[in-house]
Amino acid sequence: MISQYVFGPVPSRRFGRSLGVNPLPRKTCNYSCIYCQLGRTPRLQTERKSFFQTRAVVEDVRKALEKADADIDYITFMGDGEPTLAANLGDMAEGVRTFWDGKIALISNGSLFHEEEVRRDVELFDVVSPTVSAGDERTFRQMHRPPRSITLEKVVEGLRLLKEENPGEMWAEMMLVGGVNDSLTSLLSIRKVLREIGPDRLYVAVPTRPPAENWALPPSRESLRQVFDVFPEALDMTEPEEGPFLRNEEEREAELIEIAKNHPLREDQAFEMLSMSLGLEGARDSIARMVQEGRLVAVDYAGTTFYRVPLERTFGKG
Numbered sequence: 001m002i003s004q005y006v007f008g009p010v011p012s013r014r015f016g017r018s019l020g021v022n023p024l025p026r027k028t029c030n031y032s033c034i035y036c037q038l039g040r041t042p043r044l045q046t047e048r049k050s051f052f053q054t055r056a057v058v059e060d061v062r063k064a065l066e067k068a069d070a071d072i073d074y075i076t077f078m079g080d081g082e083p084t085l086a087a088n089l090g091d092m093a094e095g096v097r098t099f100w101d102g103k104i105a106l107i108s109n110g111s112l113f114h115e116e117e118v119r120r121d122v123e124l125f126d127v128v129s130p131t132v133s134a135g136d137e138r139t140f141r142q143m144h145r146p147p148r149s150i151t152l153e154k155v156v157e158g159l160r161l162l163k164e165e166n167p168g169e170m171w172a173e174m175m176l177v178g179g180v181n182d183s184l185t186s187l188l189s190i191r192k193v194l195r196e197i198g199p200d201r202l203y204v205a206v207p208t209r210p211p212a213e214n215w216a217l218p219p220s221r222e223s224l225r226q227v228f229d230v231f232p233e234a235l236d237m238t239e240p241e242e243g244p245f246l247r248n249e250e251e252r253e254a255e256l257i258e259i260a261k262n263h264p265l266r267e268d269q270a271f272e273m274l275s276m277s278l279g280l281e282g283a284r285d286s287i288a289r290m291v292q293e294g295r296l297v298a299v300d301y302a303g304t305t306f307y308r309v310p311l312e313r314t315f316g317k318g
């Protein structure tokens, strides 16, 4: 089964074996982060709306769970953009809860929690993982390039309220880009807003896949050492994830394309997925063919080759 809405399970540094759920069309986002692994956002989406039918998404999650060949640690709503823009996010979580009593997580840029209905929509989630990568307005705008209507003050207030009202855990993610938000001044201002919000965990991440702007590089080792001095409690998520991706023998190429749409694959991961059934030579031929047909593009980043799906292949279909 190849689903437009569900992918994986994929190995996640935060959520173990994670079944990804995508509640909106590709690159539907109200930010255009410099480090985004999906590329620049062509047009910012600021209004919430129901992009996909709740029933179709929930049904695909159910089928994917039936088919999964191993334990799933989390069902993770993450999307090819900002999942809280899906106005039916809460309904989807409710639908999934009718057959899944395991953990549900949400990865979000954290921008919309100042809206009460968005906070209500995530009541059924065990974990909400929002981005907190800036402690001052200038850096916030430089990192995320949000619309004018979204300010850091609003975001922090929304997250503070979410933490206060929501029974689930909050695991904040701090994405660091060298020369943009890794100075001591920046780190201290991020620490200040994190103290206001009070997340249960803090993860430190750096760009590990090709970013929207090729100058958005990870901080130096020295700078990262300073980060962990300022945030001794932080969990390190700066290394690429390990572990096998799901192999679907019958539809392996289509499965790979689905995962690569929002999860660019390192060369070794793409080979691993295909070589189990095709052998090394076959995997190499298959990848070369998909690149030649324009279904995948190879991108070099930090000395590693990644494969991702060209954006233009999916725009306008949502």
Ligand code: SF4
Pocket: 029, 030, 031, 032, 033, 035, 036, 037, 038, 041, 080, 081, 082, 109
């Ligand atoms: S990183 Fe996330 S929040 Fe930022 S532009 Fe990409 S999808 Fe949107």
